[in-house]
Amino acid sequence: MPPRLSPTVRQQRLGIELRRMRERVGVTPKNLAATLGTDLPKISQMENGKSGISAERLRIWARTCDCADGPYLDALLAMTQDRRKYWWDGYRGRIPNGIIDIAEMEHHAESLTILHTSFIPGLLQTSAYASAVFARLRPPLPRHEADVRTAFRIQRQQILVDRPKPYTAFIHESALRMQFGGPVVLREQLESLLQDSERPGVEIHAIPFSLDTFPGSGESLYLACGPVPELDTVQIDLSQGPKFVHAEADLQTYREIKTETEAIALGPAESRDFIRTILKDLAGRS
Incomplete structure (x- = not known):
């Protein structure tokens, strides 16, 4: 899928948490890309909220970054699974x-x-x-x-x-x-x-x-x-x-x-x- 042009604040927040998780233990984008089997631009897009991340990849990301906080990871996993359209999406382009x-x-x-x-x-x-x-x-x-x-x-x-x-x-x-x-x-x-x-x-x-x-x-x-x-x-x-x-x-x-x-x-x-x-x-x- 092509990168999102205008990620929502919630999508950006998921990316912010991914970057925090990585930077907290000093894992480089290059090492993480190799572990996930992807490239550097994709890691950047995930951390900017412009690309989503699957639940499986999020679990690998967390293991690579030594993050074992169960409630926190469960909350992030819930964010990756939410792809529904909501009532406010009908206002996009209008406000x-x-x-x-x-x-x-x-x-x-x-x-x-x-x-x-x-x-x-x-x-x-x-x-x-x-x-x-x-x-x-x-x-x-x-x-x-x-x-x-x-x-x-x-x-x-x-x-x-x-x-x-x-x-x-x-x-x-x-x-x-x-x-x-x-x-x-x-x-x-x-x-x-x-x-x-x-x-x-x-x-x-x-x-x-x-x-x-x-x-x-x-x-x-x-x-x-x-x-x-x-x-x-x-x-x-x-x-x-x-x-x-x-x-x-x-x-x-x-x-x-x-x-x-x-x-x-x-x-x-x-x-x-x-x-x-x-x-x-x-x-x-x-």
Whole structure:
């Protein structure tokens, strides 16, 4: 098969893990190619996510690199076997690949934790609120593209219905009060947020202005926990598009931010009361 032109973040991640495994014990690409019965370009393509790897070859790769971590290898083997088409593949060519990769990340995660300071997290947005967020992008999106992105975002939310998994959202008061679309849209959004907070597995934690500061206050981050910690991923919003972080040192930093944020944020029940207070502040505004 010819190399993939645009490997997904998940395909790239498998390649990253193959390269880490090889480099950890100092095996050269040339030696690995000889062991697998292939050539150097093929090894490079596998490590870049541009070519897949069979389960048999992955086992040989692991043995050659002295990797005997059973749960980790099982998780990598599962990645090699997953060749299905998913709903998000229907959006390829219509929206940027990075946005599609978020849906793929969510689908395969064991649990999800998000921290937002400027707007409500995507999996919890109403259609009207999502449309208002996309309307604020610069440069402006054509109407049809904004509509496609809104539809994609709403379809992503089925992950909380069809495949429920632990989902924790830390939302700063600034995001809870930011009036994308105006007060009517925000009221509808906050009411929807209260309903979502009662879903099984969903926890919403508010971070009030009254806190002096909190870890990670300068950025929004999305932690997707994999089947083993080595396969955790953090997604960060940038003006150029989503960025996916895999380096262990960076992952550890974001795990610490999560732990520290948990310690200072309001609990689920307190957060619901806090959101109701903001709703009262919005009463009568139009």
